[in-house]
Amino acid sequence: DAKTTQPTSMDCAEGRAANLPCNHSTISGNEYVYWYRQIHSQGPQYIIHGLKNNETNEMASLIITEDRKSSTLILPHATLRDTAVYYCIVLLGGGADGLTFGKGTHLIIQP
Amino acid sequence: DAGVIQSPRHEVTEMGQEVTLRCKPISGHDYLFWYRQTMMRGLELLIYFNNNVPIDDSGMPEDRFSAKMPNASFSTLKIQPSEPRDSAVYFCASSNSLRAWGFFGPGTRLTVL
Numbered sequence: 001d002a003k004t005t006q007p008t009s010m011d012c013a014e015g016r017a018a019n020l021p022c023n024h025s026t027i028s029g030n031e032y033v034y035w036y037r038q039i040h041s042q043g044p045q046y047i048i049h050g051l052k053n054n055e056t057n058e059m060a061s062l063i064i065t066e067d068r069k070s071s072t073l074i075l076p077h078a079t080l081r082d083t084a085v086y087y088c089i090v091l092l093g094g095g096a097d098g099l100t101f102g103k104g105t106h107l108i109i110q111p
Numbered sequence: 112d113a114g115v116i117q118s119p120r121h122e123v124t125e126m127g128q129e130v131t132l133r134c135k136p137i138s139g140h141d142y143l144f145w146y147r148q149t150m151m152r153g154l155e156l157l158i159y160f161n162n163n164v165p166i167d168d169s170g171m172p173e174d175r176f177s178a179k180m181p182n183a184s185f186s187t188l189k190i191q192p193s194e195p196r197d198s199a200v201y202f203c204a205s206s207n208s209l210r211a212w213g214f215f216g217p218g219t220r221l222t223v224l
Binding site for chain 1: 115144146153154155156202204213214215216217218
């Protein structure tokens with residue numbers, strides 16, 4: 001039972017901003033939006049998470065719409081090393097139940 | 112910190128054999144998770160522990176799978192007997208208290224012939 005919808009794949013030119021969308025129209029008030037990525041042959045890596053306010057860290061920015069039904073992960077200056085599968089995950093605050101990964105978006109950074 | 116450590120990194124075995132995967136979580140983390148990744152099913156949570164106690168094992172596929180955490184610095188996932196459909200990459204992750212942003216290990220690629 002997928003809680004999120006993401007495009008299967010996206011391309012982005014190196015040095016440009018990569019904007020990855022995620023729809024989560026059934027999100028409830030106490031569920032957070034998490035983003036992870038998985039580079040080929042590695043374990044998933046945490047990127048960022050948020051509840052309703054926009055968030056920024058050293059890796060990315062997260063923009064959540066006011067109705068919280070969708071969000072966008074922004075990689076401000078994509079590099080070739082950002083090529084990976086990006087997962088948008090919705091779960092309750094603590095997340096102690098573990099993560100449920102969907103299919104994710106395969107982001108390909110083009111030189 | 113060395114991060115989450117998993118061993119072996121690769122395992123090839125024959126159907127019917129016992130397989131044991133090992134994980135050392137990050138020191139101080141009190142949650143440990145086992146995941147499995149296949150092309151068909153993606154990443155699936157198998158089981159997780161809190162303070163060495165199994166909390167939810169509903170993701171464990173069948174009785175052939177078992178997991179233990181004898182102490183805070185070590186966990187095992189055992190498959191006995193193994194079958195070809197168990198071939199996958201198995202990830203261990205740990206986290207500090209109630210934080211979903213667990214740190215994942217490099218994974219163990221299991222091939223059952």
